[in-house]
Amino acid sequence: MFKEVFFKELKELAAIQGGPGNEQKVVKLLVEWFKPYSDKVEVDHMGNIFAYKYGKQPGPTIMVSAHSDEIGCVVRDIDEHGFLRVERTGGMLEALMIGRKVQVNDHFGVIGVKAGHLQTPEERKKVPSIYDLYVDIGVTSKQEVREMGIQIGDPITYISDLDRFSNRDLICGKAIDNRSCCVLLLELFKALEQDEFNGTLVGVIAVQEEVGLRGAKVATYKLNPDYAFVLDTIPGADTPDSLGSGYPIGIGQGPVIPALAGGGVRGNIMSRQMKQVITKFAEQLDIPYQLAVMSGATTDLAAVHLEREGILGGAITFARRYSHSPVEVANLNDFEQGFVLLKELIRNQDQWGSMEFI
Numbered sequence: 001m002f003k004e005v006f007f008k009e010l011k012e013l014a015a016i017q018g019g020p021g022n023e024q025k026v027v028k029l030l031v032e033w034f035k036p037y038s039d040k041v042e043v044d045h046m047g048n049i050f051a052y053k054y055g056k057q058p059g060p061t062i063m064v065s066a067h068s069d070e071i072g073c074v075v076r077d078i079d080e081h082g083f084l085r086v087e088r089t090g091g092m093l094e095a096l097m098i099g100r101k102v103q104v105n106d107h108f109g110v111i112g113v114k115a116g117h118l119q120t121p122e123e124r125k126k127v128p129s130i131y132d133l134y135v136d137i138g139v140t141s142k143q144e145v146r147e148m149g150i151q152i153g154d155p156i157t158y159i160s161d162l163d164r165f166s167n168r169d170l171i172c173g174k175a176i177d178n179r180s181c182c183v184l185l186l187e188l189f190k191a192l193e194q195d196e197f198n199g200t201l202v203g204v205i206a207v208q209e210e211v212g213l214r215g216a217k218v219a220t221y222k223l224n225p226d227y228a229f230v231l232d233t234i235p236g237a238d239t240p241d242s243l244g245s246g247y248p249i250g251i252g253q254g255p256v257i258p259a260l261a262g263g264g265v266r267g268n269i270m271s272r273q274m275k276q277v278i279t280k281f282a283e284q285l286d287i288p289y290q291l292a293v294m295s296g297a298t299t300d301l302a303a304v305h306l307e308r309e310g311i312l313g314g315a316i317t318f319a320r321r322y323s324h325s326p327v328e329v330a331n332l333n334d335f336e337q338g339f340v341l342l343k344e345l346i347r348n349q350d351q352w353g354s355m356e357f358i
Contacts, residue, residue, distance in 0.1 A: 083136060213300050319334065
């Protein structure tokens with residue numbers, strides 16, 4: 001039942017256009033979804049959602065967060081013939097953009113591709129720069145673009161419906177990163193009754209993760225929680241082009257616990273205490289999990305753990321194939337196992353043990 005509800009909600013949520021800074025429609029729907037299962041729901045001026053659920057008696061404030069934005073572009077320029085030039089917002093890869101259907105501020109478009117018949121042998125070997133790409137929205141002049149209400153700075157995102165493989169546990173589409181974890185957080189709120197835990201649970205849907213973890217930084221400063229769990233997807237390496245990479249992470253093998261994610265100032269080395277708590281509960285529940293060291297990717301935890309005097313936080317993530325593409329692939333079983341793990345962590349916070357550094 002969980003997987004069917006999860007897929008249905010994710011299909012609706014992932015279809016909405018919501019690139020960084022333009023998450024308004026995603027936020028609006030999620031507020032509607034969270035209200036029946038929350039004691040209070042707030043939205044700050046950035047668009048971060050705060051859904052509060054109060055336990056049976058006083059206790060710690062636990063923040064559980066997921067981000068609402070997806071990778072995308074914005075309109076950088078409009079030429080005299082009505083073609084749109086673009087700038088990326090997040091990890092858009094040129095090789096995956098050419099010839100794709102896109103949505104431009106609620107209008108249909110395609111990212112143009114020079115006909116193979118007209119390409120030189122050298123051009124056929126190269127991926128064009130993003131600054132050479134353009135979006136065709138079916139008009140012939142800059143004035144027609146203006147009449148459609150499209151301006152410089154307007155959002156551009158992939159069009160790619162969420163589908164299921166013949167193996168019904170596998171799903172494919174855009175924005176699985178990270179609308180999937182928004183839905184998982186919603187299901188957590190549905191499942192938890194107030195008398196099952198102590199303290200305050202705050203579900204945070206953070207904006208603008210794809211352009212620098214911005215919403216999570218602001219949200220964590222506001223809440224100053226005692227503990228935090230960040231939910232996100234993470235690249236897998238179980239396809240022919242990445243097997244043997246020394247990064248043994250794949251879909252369908254359980255939630256991923258990133259012991260290290262990201263490098264330099266945008267990274268996170270998960271606290272020993274939170275890593276032990278998460279893995280201990282997974283083992284008690286007989287839930288498979290994968291430990292990961294991934295210097296090339298990060299989560300909102302990199303921003304969360306540095307706020308105020310430092311926040312004790314951990315990440316529970318889910319492997320996806322074909323990251324930052326319109327055909328991301330994930331396994332519903334991973335999300336179901338992560339849901340069970342997270343629910344039991346919240347319900348049994350009194351069993352976490354010492355959180356002292358030494």
